[in-house]
Amino acid sequence: MDKQQLEYFILTADTCNISKAANRLWISQSALSQTIKRLEKELGCLLFTRTGKKIFLNENGKIFYNYVCQMKMCYDNAMHEIQETNDSFNREIRLFIGCASLYLPQLMSCLKKNTRDMVFRVFQMESSFTDTGEADLSIIAVSEPINDSNAVLLLEEDILLALPWDHPLAESGKIELDDLKNFEFVSLNANWTLENLIREKCARYDFQPNAAIRVDNPAVLRTLLCEGLGIAFIPEKTWNIKFSNGGLILKRVEALSLRRYVYLIRKEGYQKQAVRTCVPLIRHFFESTFS
Numbered sequence: 001m002d003k004q005q006l007e008y009f010i011l012t013a014d015t016c017n018i019s020k021a022a023n024r025l026w027i028s029q030s031a032l033s034q035t036i037k038r039l040e041k042e043l044g045c046l047l048f049t050r051t052g053k054k055i056f057l058n059e060n061g062k063i064f065y066n067y068v069c070q071m072k073m074c075y076d077n078a079m080h081e082i083q084e085t086n087d088s089f090n091r092e093i094r095l096f097i098g099c100a101s102l103y104l105p106q107l108m109s110c111l112k113k114n115t116r117d118m119v120f121r122v123f124q125m126e127s128s129f130t131d132t133g134e135a136d137l138s139i140i141a142v143s144e145p146i147n148d149s150n151a152v153l154l155l156e157e158d159i160l161l162a163l164p165w166d167h168p169l170a171e172s173g174k175i176e177l178d179d180l181k182n183f184e185f186v187s188l189n190a191n192w193t194l195e196n197l198i199r200e201k202c203a204r205y206d207f208q209p210n211a212a213i214r215v216d217n218p219a220v221l222r223t224l225l226c227e228g229l230g231i232a233f234i235p236e237k238t239w240n241i242k243f244s245n246g247g248l249i250l251k252r253v254e255a256l257s258l259r260r261y262v263y264l265i266r267k268e269g270y271q272k273q274a275v276r277t278c279v280p281l282i283r284h285f286f287e288s289t290f291s
Contacts, residue, residue, distance in 0.1 A: 003075070006068050008035050009047070013057050013065050077270035091274045092119045096135035098193065099262055100238040101218055103289065110285045111278060118274055136275050137282070138265040141235075143197045145261055152264040152279065154286040157237040159198065159258035160250040164228045175253050177207045184212035186221055186230035194218075194260070198233050201258050209233070233258060237290050262286070 012021040012032065022032040040047050047061035057065055097104055101124060108120065123135065139154070146153075161180075163170050169179060187209065188195040202208060212230055215221050218239075225232055226244050234241075234250075241248045264282055266275060 005035055005039050006072065008032060009039055010065070010068060010072065012036060012048075012055070013061065016054050016056055018055060019053065073269055080270045080272060091117055092121060093137060093274050093278055094121045094123070094135045095278075096123050096138040096140075098124070098139060099141040099235075099260075100139060102222075102239060102243065106289070107282070107285055111281055114281050115274075115277060118277075134267055136267050136272070137278060139262065139282070140265060141193060141197075141260045141262045143200070143260055146263055148265075150266040150268060152266070152283055154262045154264055154283065155237060155290050156259065156261050157235050157290075158252075159194075159233050159260060160236050161253050162225055162232050162234045162239075162241065162248050162250055164225075164231075165247060165249055166228075167231065169251070170249055172251070175251050177205055177253060177256060180207070180209070180231070180253070183210070184230045185209040186213045186215070186224045186232050187211045188218065188221060189214045189216050191216060192218075194235070197260055198258065201256070205256055207256075235260065238262065 008021070008025065011024060012018065015021045015024070018029050018032055022029045025032065036048070043060075043064070045060045046058060047064055048055040049058045100107075104122070108122070111118070111120065161175065169175055169183075172179070187198070190196060190199075198209070213224060215224065221232065222239070222243050224230065225234075226247050228247075236250060241250060264279065266279065
């Protein structure tokens with residue numbers, strides 16, 4: 001039994017398909033099947049139940065899978081720590097920014113001022129990780145609190161209605177959902193968690209914003225708002241309407257509770273020193289900026 005066998009086993013279990021697993025491993029289906037058979041022979045038991053083209057872990061396989069995943073994590077942690085111990089230049093941080101991008105320049109300035117010789121690779125689209133692996137640190141926003149030791153709460157914020165100052169509803173003391181049905185919205189596309197959160201919450205109240213324009217970039221959406229091309233639900237703090245130079249106002253909508261939680265997520269497993277250095281810096285930045 002070797003490391004390659006175990007890696008092939010994990011991928012096969014995750015895909016539940018010999019053909020897909022073989023394609024991802026760049027080997028033939030027969031070679032992968034033989035590897036699995038040799039592993040089962042060494043263990044003295046079958047690991048999979050085969051149903052047509054699909055294969056599923058049986059009870060033996062589920063037990064073995066759990067332990068192999070733990071073994072792989074221990075191995076990866078050991079290799080990371082050895083690499084860091086023997087490579088003084090291993091100070092790269094892969095940082096995923098899934099929200100609060102308006103404050104990215106200030107955040108990076110804070111990090112660079114308080115770290116030495118650290119290299120930052122910053123990503124804003126999850127698809128960017130195809131070739132780079134997982135992020136060391138991720139800043140994300142979710143609709144419900146996270147109970148995880150690797151998650152650090154950075155802030156909570158409401159999502160409010162942004163209106164041009166001269167909009168017909170701007171002077172209304174009370175805005176109901178029905179008041180919004182005849183107005184056009186600008187919004188992000190469904191690739192953004194913010195947009196999915198808004199859609200999900202609005203659907204609970206049987207309301208669907210009339211999105212006349214959808215964009216794939218928060219900066220573009222902010223520009224469209226400033227041009228008066230629609231109204232939008234936006235985060236109260238991390239989208240600070242100062243970007244509009246007084247052109248927008250924020251309003252609450254009666255009976256509609258929109259709120260999100262911004263978290264810093266640490267990659268599971270071994271935490272290299274560069275990560276341990278950046279976590280309190282990021283936390284302090286958010287506390288001082290949004291307190």
